Amino acid sequence: MVLKQIESDQKHKVEEQRWRQDEAKRREEEQRRFQQEVREHREEMLRLQQMQHKQLAEILQAWKEQSPKPQETTSLKDLRLTKLTAEDDIESYITMFERVAKTCLWPKDQWVVRLAPYLTGKAQKAYSSLNARDAQDYDYVKDAIFHRYELNVETFRQRFRAYRYSNFDGPREAYAQLHELLLKWIQPERKTGEQILEMIALEQFIEILPDKVKLWVQEHRPETSTKAISLAEDFLLARREAEQRITVRNKTPSAKRAAAQSKSSRPWRSKMPQLWESWTYCEILP
Structure with missing residues (x-):
């Protein structure tokens, strides 16, 4: 009886040791597959990044080849912006203009000169109401235009705080809109x-x-x-x-009595x- 118990215990230990070995091998295999997937993912990301860099380099090279000579960039004849209309959203229009200006590497002291001819309506009135000195400062002109449209720091702060996630927009678009509202509120380039x-x-x-x-x-x-x-x-x-x-x-x-006497002595005050x-x-x- 004792011998059978010993044999059973030994058999159980052998099976347990075998199970542990199999489990260790299984974990090693999973770890190996995981590391392989990580390496493949990194290689794919690196390949895509290199491809994007190559495409960007080709675009920049083509842009440089087609760009006018330095002496031609000072002319405003090549300006091709869209005139502001009553249907346009002023915030989107100004944002579009700033992106174009940065892409074209226009000096900021030229932004007002390039923007002014395309202003209409309330934006044009806001610009025209400025004195000569303020009308040369782009940030001042922008603030004046937004003020005419009743857009200010408090407006952007409220929009930032009131913004809510929408399933229609999705996480990426929601973050982009929230980030844009934050920039309009705090204006980090000016503070x-x-x-x-x-x-x-x-x-x-x-x-x-x-x-x-x-x-x-x-x-x-x-x-x-x-x-x-x-x-x-x-x-x-x-x-x-x-x-x-x-x-x-x-x-x-006696407060009420005194007040009544004062009121009766000066009836004109009661009116x-x-x-x-x-x-x-x-x-x-x-």
Whole structure:
């Protein structure tokens, strides 16, 4: 009986060892196949990258061969832009122009000269309203045009925050649109890293304020955190003073009598709208 048990244990150990060996071989084979797939994928990506580089080099070479000579690039006769129409989206039109300008390597100090002849409608009026100095600054001209179309930093910020993913667009298109909205909002080409941090911190600070304080601060459109803090503190101080005045009135028995006497002695005051008190008690108090 003992001998059979020993033989059974030995057989079980042999089978277990064989199973472990087979499992190790299976894992090694899977690892080998995985590494082979990774190598093949890398080789394919490298091949595609080399092909793209080759095609790009051919395109650039053909572009260089067809490009006009340097002395010809100063002429505006070769300009072939589309005139702005009432049906065009101004944001898309400006974006298209900037991409063309960068692709053609136009100096930025020439952008206004190249864009101005193609402006119409509100964009043309915005450009025409600028003085001679500001009309030469492309960024200033762009801001003036967007302002005429009621597009500003706050507009782009709201669009960025309100953007939602759509299955119709897909992940890649959704990210591209979100990234474009972010660039329009923070304008990294015109701001330092510190200014961008200030902008994001300011937005979040206003967002965490109590509703009525936030509304008050937003109406004044502060451009710095210092200004926003000052506005919030002023609002809270005004509300505190209003609460104190109400408390004093409630604790003074003769307050209503004195107010009635004052009103009867000066009847003309009763006809004037009490704008400040109405604003104080209706708007400031929670």
